[in-house]
Amino acid sequence: MTVFLLIVLVVVLLALRQNVVLILAVVAAAVHTFFVSRSAIEFLIQDIWFSVDRETLLAIPMFILAGAVMTRGSIARRIIDLVIALTRPVRGGLGLAGILSCGAFAAISGSSVVTMLAVGAIMYPALLSEGYDKKVALGSMTAGGTLGIIIPPSIPLLLYGMSTDTSVVDLFVAGVGPGLLLIVVMAAYVLWKSRHLSPRQLDLAEVRGALRRGGWAIMMPVILLGGIYSGRFTPTEAAAVSLLYALIVELFIHREMNVRDYGTVALATVIMSGIITPIFAFASSLNNVIAIEGYPQALTAFVKQYIHSGWGMMLTINIILLFVGCIMESFSAIVIFAPLFLPLVTGYGFDPVHFGIVMIVNLEIGYLTPPVGLNIIVGSVAFKEPFRLMVSAVIPYIALMMGALAVISAVPQISLWLVRVLH
Template sequence: MSVASPFSIAIVGITVLAFLGLPIGHAMIAGSILYLLLAGLDPGIVAEQLLNSMYTGYVMLAVPLFIFAAELMNIGSMTERLLLFCNAFVGRFRGGLAQVNIVQSIIFAGMSGSAVADAAGTGKMMQVMMTRDGRYTPSYAAALTAATAVIGPIIPPSIPMVLYALVSDASIGYLFLGGVVPGVLMGVAMMILVVYTARRRNFPVETPVPVRELPGITIRAFPSLMMPVVLLGGIYGGVMTPTEAAAAAAAYAFLISVLLYRSVTARQLYASLLASARSSASIGMLIGGALVFNYVVTVENIPNALAAYLAGMNMTAVQFLILVNVILLILGCVLEGTAILLIIVPVLVPTAEALGVDMVHFGVMVVVNIMLGLVTPPYGLLLFIMTNISGASLRAIVRDILPFLVALLVALALITFVPEIVLWLPRQFGYQG
């Protein structure tokens, strides 16, 4: 490829604009239009082709709906009731509040589909609970909350999995199912680490919740606990598509928070709508830029060229998966996860298919990699969020999160090399991959 080729010039343009502070979505659109003009292609015809291909695709509608559902859960009392429920059952053990943090993330993961929503929604409450009376250091509480929030997009619903389905044509329903066991595995890995750390650092034992109070706490949390059941039951019962399930999740969160719990004011509801619109617009612009750039990449035949190059290296499927893990983990340190998912992954998908890698297994592995990028410095978005919430220094949080990162990497290795961890549950529901 010539240094002065339209594609090279477009890449340089995108890089320069991104470094100058232009949002990556806008930079990709500008660079891609520059490529089309230099290559003599009509931008109007390209836009028409992209729009025609999207008219029958409703996958992207799930993204703003899941975001809105997460916003409603954060402003209502659903999260507080879930925390009380988790504390009643696992808070009584040594390091109990740390275990509560992990369990609530596993449960909340079945509702929000977003790691950022998980950290922002329950992070502040967990930070206050864990640091009260000096039980845990602020940096340890923040590190644990950031690490557990990673589970959010692994257990369904999952916004990153929706985006992966957009670029790979994999089934969203089976992707959701494929994330259940890996998500629980990641939670268990961190719970085992907390048990070990609690004994070594002599973490406090919380006052047990009396048994007679358990039924009442469970009843109060029951409507919130039913949300994953409604969501997943609707999808796998054949009642609704994943996109319709996203609408059902938003409607259910609205009914529970506003009508049943009566914990949301009109002002809070308006603010949540605005926040959801801003987040959706931001992701939508990135998706738009990625779609145009992916068209450019396809015109340049880069995915097929990469697949042919790797085939010439006689690379096995396992070697390819190891290479993908390394690439994504490195990129996750410096790039935003959605950008990786929409720009880098489409280039890797044809090679994965050519090597016989299952697309559901590949998708879950990719999403786990991208989520780990949220807790790896220097970019780690969740680290910045928890630094702001906790007041602890970034250096202290990074120090305390390293053991959890090791536990998550062990879980990633198992997910990579033992595909049945991902595929067992989808196959119980008829998946033939």
Template structure:
């Protein structure tokens, strides 16, 4: 590799700017423009790639709409009603609130599509519920909330899967279907750890909700529980595209919170729109930077070069998947997930295709890897979020996260080596891959 080449200088510039604190999206745009300048190419190409990439991809619009839907859920009473429903169903067992934490993440997974939105939305409430009267340590409650939040983007809908579809041209609908069983498998692994710890540590047993109250609790939560049905039903019946379904989800959350539950003021709505806009803008800038940098990568023929190198190693499909898992788990410790999806994964896709690896299976495996990165030290964005919410040292949360992390890595191994876990449901509904 020529370290004085325009591409090498561009990569160094992006790395230095990012370490100096410039957002990674801005860093990629600046580094890409520097490459165009040094390579003697038209610098206007950066703007062309950015505009074409952002405006020609209707799918990108789903990202801010899913974010808005999550914000609208959190400002209303939908969250409280769903948590009450989860507590009524599983709260009666030893370690009941820990089970509630897992179950509520499964339900919220069908609504927001974002791990961070799930953690921020229910994190404070679950933290308060679990630590009240000293039932659970603050670090354990925070660790459990962090690991259960990663289920959100695996079970549909999923913002990371939307972004993967953008770079791979895989079907969003089949990607969503492919995430259902892996997401439930990871939830089962988490429940297994909770069950073991509940018996070993003698977790408290909550006061059981009388069965006669269960129908009323279910009825009050029913409109909220119907949101995944409305969202996914629109996609799989063909009534809506995934982007249109995201808009329907946001509208449904608004109507339920404002009209039915009457729990949202205009000021609350305004603040949720502002928060959604800020989050969407940061993701949009990251996508824009990646689109420009990916043009540079394409000009340098990096994907084909890496494809040739990997093929020369004579890797089997399984060997390649093991390599990708190892690489993504390591990168997930230090890089933000969207950056990995937009910069690293496109380089790996040509090799995956050449080896005959199914793009839906590969996509779900990649997303699971990236979600594990959110709770993997030392970076682990969800760990930092829960550190702020719980106000406990990071080392304490990491200690309590590790058993769950190992269980989820075991689930990842099954997902990698048993493609049927991912592809069974899509094939049942017509996928030909």
């Protein structure tokens, strides 16, 4: 009866078109006040305070701001110029450069939409001017942008780590193998689709010039990821270093950004953080109640009556998460479902780090699936193309990513080998 009333409450709020933050706040307050014994609304306030009183949470706005600074400045442009210069001799090299540029920018931005906009704004017109099929160009930029949430540093991986008390550093390290697999899969498809295009001769002068202009930009992922993987930086310190480095390079070295530009991107970051933080706070309170009441253990016992295989369980959760990715944005999905599903998968013997990667890849596909697919919605506006064309363009990439998801789910070593090496 309690669960039924909560479902009715959520359905009513959704019918009234309320946002996720308000729905979570009302449900959390109702749970503490009416549905859980030995609880009260005061406990909700305490949970919210303890949820946001974490040093790691500071990394989220700093990574967002660093990515916005690099997009507003010229770091993205300089990285792309270097990749284009190096891939010219390859047949379909410009398409390959687009995917590789998304991968490189993902290693410093941590965001899917930021990666797509930063690289796509430059590469999409260039691909069309070089004779690439419009669907191939659109799909590669839209799908390539999703690499921003799997290649470390990743804001969704950071949220997963905080929501489940899993090592964020291990999650960042684990994202390398799956990220490279997705880059290879996407790049192979783009090269195959553009195999009819003629390659160009390698211009060593162009490469040297791109290296000279992009030297500071290239050092960004080296410093950031090297600091994280070597253990010199915590995720929060890495976020602070990336922001400081981006500001110094853009304001004082490249000088292609001014203080007024910084004010604009800082305001946008505040708005974004104002969306993420309340979602995390209210969802964390709900997850505390769920854990205290023993629902994860009850769910595990119930599911084991019907699903006896660990791989059957993983397949079931993958299907659920693919559906969740279609109807929820990734931040809400992570803080709500990760703590609920983690005891279930660990009960079948799966590693929490491996499951974190599987969950993020599922939600990565969700960026390309209607009705909530952020990349196709934002891309439709940014690239000035019809929504229907955007959906059509990403269908092959969704299929490729689902194939990669199956491999990542079935072969945990793809995610965990580097973690074990560094340990």
